[in-house]
Amino acid sequence: MVSTETIRTAVGITGNIISFALFLSPLPTLIQIRKKKSVEQYSVIPYIATILNCGLWFLYSMPMVHPHSILLATVNGIGLIIELLYAFFFIFYSDSKKKRLRVMVLIFAEFLFIAILALLVLNLASTTKQRSAIVGSICTAGNIMMYASPLAIMKLVITTKSVEYMPLFVSLASFANSVNWTAYAFYPFDPFIVVPNGVGAVFGLTQLLLYARFYKSTRKQLAQEDKTEVGLAKKPICENYKSTMDKNGCLPQAQEIPQILDPSLMGSAVVVLIKEPLNSLA
Numbered sequence: 001m002v003s004t005e006t007i008r009t010a011v012g013i014t015g016n017i018i019s020f021a022l023f024l025s026p027l028p029t030l031i032q033i034r035k036k037k038s039v040e041q042y043s044v045i046p047y048i049a050t051i052l053n054c055g056l057w058f059l060y061s062m063p064m065v066h067p068h069s070i071l072l073a074t075v076n077g078i079g080l081i082i083e084l085l086y087a088f089f090f091i092f093y094s095d096s097k098k099k100r101l102r103v104m105v106l107i108f109a110e111f112l113f114i115a116i117l118a119l120l121v122l123n124l125a126s127t128t129k130q131r132s133a134i135v136g137s138i139c140t141a142g143n144i145m146m147y148a149s150p151l152a153i154m155k156l157v158i159t160t161k162s163v164e165y166m167p168l169f170v171s172l173a174s175f176a177n178s179v180n181w182t183a184y185a186f187y188p189f190d191p192f193i194v195v196p197n198g199v200g201a202v203f204g205l206t207q208l209l210l211y212a213r214f215y216k217s218t219r220k221q222l223a224q225e226d227k228t229e230v231g232l233a234k235k236p237i238c239e240n241y242k243s244t245m246d247k248n249g250c251l252p253q254a255q256e257i258p259q260i261l262d263p264s265l266m267g268s269a270v271v272v273l274i275k276e277p278l279n280s281l282a
Helices: 004-024 027-036 045-060 070-093 097-124 128-148 151-160 168-184 191-234
Strands: 255-260 271-276
Touching: 004 070, 004 168, 027 070, 045 070, 045 097, 045 128, 070 097, 097 128, 128 191, 151 191, 168 191
Parallel strands: none
Antiparallel strands: 255 271
């Protein structure tokens, strides 16, 4: 009979695989940003929140804090590196120096916080149980922040009725990851893992429901935008805007032509030059 420890290890390995998929899920978004050379309305906040989350859980999984947590250490260590690369990608393609500076300050503040926390915990708490309780409580808050970070995007989806800036694969991977780690933490029961991932599962499911709700309206909006772009591309460009069009749909350039006013009105023939759009004189 398979032992519960073996099942837990298998679930943990599966969690690592799903977590790696979650960390890699933004790649299509980054490819689009690179093509357009702009971050547009994509938000860097989820990546900033994930950097803090991975850093905290990496500290939690250290042997001097919470022994026998190698699976947590591997997934969060690799995730930390990947999320840092994503954040610097956003910095590179951001169109605002103010935004770049803000992101860099946030990343620095996160690492400073983790370093101070590690120093305090290792020096003030004498047992791994105490250290696990302190760091675990903070990790729970950080994890909830990470899973709640897409709330701004969810609000944008509801407002615009479009899921263009909420990639499906990211939401799906986030939901699967939360469910898996919730199951992993039930034996032995670890509330510091169960609570945040349970909340994450709820947020992930909400994103998937929003995607299902607004997917069709998004396709209609994108199709309408494509038609508009095609129409603008086909419209001829004329040198001057006039009211009379030629056979190609463009307006002929204004021509200076003489017009004879009625002599009875002016007492004599007066020649004036006016600029009026006329059809071809040929």
